[in-house]
Amino acid sequence: MNKVNVEHELHHFLQQKFGFTEFKAGQEEVITSLLNNRSTVAILPTGTGKSLCYQFFGEYTKQPVVIISPLLSLMQDQVEQLRLQGEKRVVALNSNLSFQDKRQVLEQLNRYAFIYLAPEMLRNEAVLAALLQLNIGLLVIDEAHCISAWGPDFRPDYLQLGQMRHQLGDPLTLAVTATATKRVLADMTKLLRLPASFKLVQYSVDRPNIFLATEKLPDEQTKKERLLSLLKQLPGPGLIYFSSKKQCDELTELIQQKTSLHVAAYHAGLSFAERYAVQQQFLTGQLDLICATSAFGMGINKTDIRYVIHYHMPQDLENYVQEIGRAGRDGQQSIAIILFNENDRFLQKRLAFNSLPNSDELELYQQSPAALKSASLESESAYLVTRYQQMGISFADMEQIFTQRRTEKLRALQQMLAYVNYPDCKRNFILRYFDEERVVKHQQNCCQLGEESYDLQQIFANVDQVTNNLPKNTPPSRDYRQVLQKLFRDD
Amino acid sequence: MSKVSEDNWLLFFSTQQARRPAVLRQLLSKRLSNSTLFWGMRYQWLAYINLCPSMDTQAFDQQIKLLCQQKMLLKQDDGTVLLTADGQACQAQLQAEHSLAAPQVFANYRVYDLVKLLRLLVQVASEASWKNARYYVAVDDFECQAVLKNWVRAHGLRALKEQLVTELKKFLALEDPQDAWIFCSQFAGHETVPATTKQVAQALNISQRAVELTLLDLNSRFVLELIQTNSPLAPMITHFQSKNALYQKSQKTLTLITRGFSIPQIVQRSQLKESTILEHLLNAAIFNADFPFELFLSNTERQLLGKILPADIDQWQYSMVGEYQAKISFFKYRLYAIWRTREQSER
Numbered sequence: 001m002n003k004v005n006v007e008h009e010l011h012h013f014l015q016q017k018f019g020f021t022e023f024k025a026g027q028e029e030v031i032t033s034l035l036n037n038r039s040t041v042a043i044l045p046t047g048t049g050k051s052l053c054y055q056f057f058g059e060y061t062k063q064p065v066v067i068i069s070p071l072l073s074l075m076q077d078q079v080e081q082l083r084l085q086g087e088k089r090v091v092a093l094n095s096n097l098s099f100q101d102k103r104q105v106l107e108q109l110n111r112y113a114f115i116y117l118a119p120e121m122l123r124n125e126a127v128l129a130a131l132l133q134l135n136i137g138l139l140v141i142d143e144a145h146c147i148s149a150w151g152p153d154f155r156p157d158y159l160q161l162g163q164m165r166h167q168l169g170d171p172l173t174l175a176v177t178a179t180a181t182k183r184v185l186a187d188m189t190k191l192l193r194l195p196a197s198f199k200l201v202q203y204s205v206d207r208p209n210i211f212l213a214t215e216k217l218p219d220e221q222t223k224k225e226r227l228l229s230l231l232k233q234l235p236g237p238g239l240i241y242f243s244s245k246k247q248c249d250e251l252t253e254l255i256q257q258k259t260s261l262h263v264a265a266y267h268a269g270l271s272f273a274e275r276y277a278v279q280q281q282f283l284t285g286q287l288d289l290i291c292a293t294s295a296f297g298m299g300i301n302k303t304d305i306r307y308v309i310h311y312h313m314p315q316d317l318e319n320y321v322q323e324i325g326r327a328g329r330d331g332q333q334s335i336a337i338i339l340f341n342e343n344d345r346f347l348q349k350r351l352a353f354n355s356l357p358n359s360d361e362l363e364l365y366q367q368s369p370a371a372l373k374s375a376s377l378e379s380e381s382a383y384l385v386t387r388y389q390q391m392g393i394s395f396a397d398m399e400q401i402f403t404q405r406r407t408e409k410l411r412a413l414q415q416m417l418a419y420v421n422y423p424d425c426k427r428n429f430i431l432r433y434f435d436e437e438r439v440v441k442h443q444q445n446c447c448q449l450g451e452e453s454y455d456l457q458q459i460f461a462n463v464d465q466v467t468n469n470l471p472k473n474t475p476p477s478r479d480y481r482q483v484l485q486k487l488f489r490d491d
Numbered sequence: 492m493s494k495v496s497e498d499n500w501l502l503f504f505s506t507q508q509a510r511r512p513a514v515l516r517q518l519l520s521k522r523l524s525n526s527t528l529f530w531g532m533r534y535q536w537l538a539y540i541n542l543c544p545s546m547d548t549q550a551f552d553q554q555i556k557l558l559c560q561q562k563m564l565l566k567q568d569d570g571t572v573l574l575t576a577d578g579q580a581c582q583a584q585l586q587a588e589h590s591l592a593a594p595q596v597f598a599n600y601r602v603y604d605l606v607k608l609l610r611l612l613v614q615v616a617s618e619a620s621w622k623n624a625r626y627y628v629a630v631d632d633f634e635c636q637a638v639l640k641n642w643v644r645a646h647g648l649r650a651l652k653e654q655l656v657t658e659l660k661k662f663l664a665l666e667d668p669q670d671a672w673i674f675c676s677q678f679a680g681h682e683t684v685p686a687t688t689k690q691v692a693q694a695l696n697i698s699q700r701a702v703e704l705t706l707l708d709l710n711s712r713f714v715l716e717l718i719q720t721n722s723p724l725a726p727m728i729t730h731f732q733s734k735n736a737l738y739q740k741s742q743k744t745l746t747l748i749t750r751g752f753s754i755p756q757i758v759q760r761s762q763l764k765e766s767t768i769l770e771h772l773l774n775a776a777i778f779n780a781d782f783p784f785e786l787f788l789s790n791t792e793r794q795l796l797g798k799i800l801p802a803d804i805d806q807w808q809y810s811m812v813g814e815y816q817a818k819i820s821f822f823k824y825r826l827y828a829i830w831r832t833r834e835q836s837e838r
């Protein structure tokens with residue numbers, strides 16, 4: 001088939017199977033590369049539908065796709081997205097499954113077209129054996145930047161993926177991530193042992209329709225007041241990120257008391273049922289905004305989010321860019337604001353460092369396995385040491401990794417601070433951080449330069465305000481009979 | 492998700508009888524020894540076995556400590572606690588809010604999984620009735636999904652919806668309308684988004700704890716009704732029956748006894764230690780109203796124990812049997828305590 005015909009056929013399949021008329025940026029390139037049997041690294045910004053790439057490949061070639069995904073919430077979300085699209089042959093193998101359920105799934109693994117795996121599951125021999133029985137069409141490494149200790153989200157579980165990939169017979173591989181600096185990219189390809197012929201598909205992290213702002217506030221009280229005043233002016237819906245669950249809950253209460261907005265908190269402290277409820281309420285417009293910690297279900301697909309506010313300075317630009325990437329997926333004008341207070345830097349430093357053991361702790365744990373065992377129950381850093389041990393990493397190597405991680409976290413934090421304090425175009429700062437060669441010309445609706453004031457009315461002048469003035473969804477009926485009537489159609 | 496919140500612990504204490512919080516902790520989280528069961532019987536807590544299977548036991552101890560600091564509970568020297576006047580006022584308030592009418596369901600069924608199952612049944616039946624196949628599944632539980640799949644394979648989606656609607660209507664018609672609404676607010680389905688317990692509490696201006704308890708109460712009673720009325724949906728519910736090894740072992744030993752086997756014979760047959768067999772029998776005495784006490788306790792022994800032990804059973808200690816210990820084993824002593832407790836409560 002010639003190129004035009006192939007393109008035509010891919011579009012036809014997209015329309016038929018997924019109901020889209022167009023590919024989003026990068027998707028077609030990735031799919032074509034995979035169909036040409038080339039392993040591919042795709043660096044595509046959040047919201048561009050990375051998962052469609054491997055879904056398409058699986059459906060099109062009718063070969064099983066195995067997806068390694070680092071976070072439980074992310075995995076659940078993607079499984080649900082697939083099911084929502086009518087794909088029932090999908091399963092997630094993770095710690096949520098009981099032993100029996102796991103065995104049942106493994107026995108029938110060839111029934112599934114899409115198999116999601118937590119990285120630690122690959123250490124399980126039964127899992128590996130079952131995977132070897134499959135004829136894997138495509139191995140997907142989601143959030144592939146987690147493999148690099150230079151990146152902010154390093155996951156030691158990912159280190160073994162290169163070896164696992166080899167054990168599985170070096171299948172065709174797709175590594176996807178939203179952001180990667182050159183150094184992280186080099187790590188990814190090396191550690192995953194991708195063939196030299198791999199194809200890189202990279203799109204800019206820049207999202208031109210998101211106005212970038214950072215505000216420095218002298219104290220907590222002023223911060224709260226500023227947040228409330230912003231919420232009264234901004235068109236919705238929106239998201240506010242917090243660094244702590246406690247503050248997330250507190251500010252949710254405050255917003256509820258001081259504004260007429262419908263708001264709910266969303267964090268890891270909620271049960272699955274509660275998260276489901278809040279997510280669905282947000283998607284269906286019953287909520288104006290969600291206050292979240294970073295645990296927020298990453299796959300949430302709401303296109304009309306107008307603002308993302310960070311109530312604390314984030315830990316690094318990688319996560320920041322991902323989180324603000326939830327705004328303006330419909331292409332309409334949106335805004336990302338960081339509310340910064342000097343204390344944030346200490347808060348973040350503490351958060352970043354508490355999770356890593358220092359050399360004294362390492363020495364103690366090495367000498368006393370009992371101390372490590374009891375500390376593992378309470379401290380995140382001791383738990384990490386246990387996990388590393390299980391992976392067969394020596395204490396000497398650990399020391400080295402943790403030192404590197406500390407240096408890296410500190411560097412990332414300093415870059416974040418530099419961003420907050422940057423006097424010139426913030427967009428260009430981000431591009432430079434991610435080693436993009438492009439330079440954008442600063443203009444109106446690009447970003448707030450330094451600490452100059454910005455005019456929300458003007459920024460959102462062209463946004464249809466109608467959406468914001470819609471009557472609030474009428475509260476659900478208080479009569480249970482009506483609820484039942486709505487749930488079940490009478491025949 | 493519905494849970495039993497810590498404020499509720501006050502419900503379990505008394506101004507009259509000093510009670511041991513550790514026993515409550517063990518019963519609620521189903522860590523059962525005969526001693527736990529015995530004291531559970533003394534405190535009338537046996538209905539609450541397994542109410543909080545995944546309880547954070549350290550947090551429980553902290554919460555009891557806090558209730559003591561708040562002077563809701565008064566700690567005695569022996570580690571038991573009494574409800575204070577403040578605690579009693581608080582307890583009365585709690586009792587007025589809502590209570591579990593069928594707590595025993597928790598001992599016999601995995602109620603928290605059943606809550607998930609019900610939500611799944613409602614969503615699947617709802618979307619099916621509107622002929623919609625594309626929706627976010629509200630329950631991420633593999634076991635629930637497998638159980639439902641099996642049932643639907645045998646009976647079909649239409650039967651699911653019809654049966655479920657009939658059962659729900661029948662059950663809810665007899666409930667307080669507000670409770671019925673709380674129960675329904677947990678469901679996801681066609682164009683129906685569930686509310687969180689916090690949102691329900693705010694909407695009704697009641698406490699979140701009351702909402703959670705109402706949910707647990709109605710969910711547990713609804714599944715109980717499905718089982719008791721032998722509903723076609725019941726097989727899905729009984730799949731979640733708890734494996735109650737302790738209870739079954741006790742029953743087995745008791746059956747052998749009633750068939751005339753002696754304790755040494757049972758020991759030999761079962762290859763278990765005598766002490767284990769005796770513990771099974773003590774458990775059986777607690778679980779069974781018609782336990783044959785007379786097989787193990789003669790009238791003389793009862794009279795003797797009645798004479799040497801004080802009136803308040805809670806104060807008893809085996810050491811009080813003193814010089815008669817050679818004749819009256821701990822087994823007999825404990826069995827007598829169970830018998831006396833039963834007699835008292837029957838009076």
Ligand SMILES: [Zn+2]
Binds near residue numbers: 426
């Ligand atoms: Zn700019």
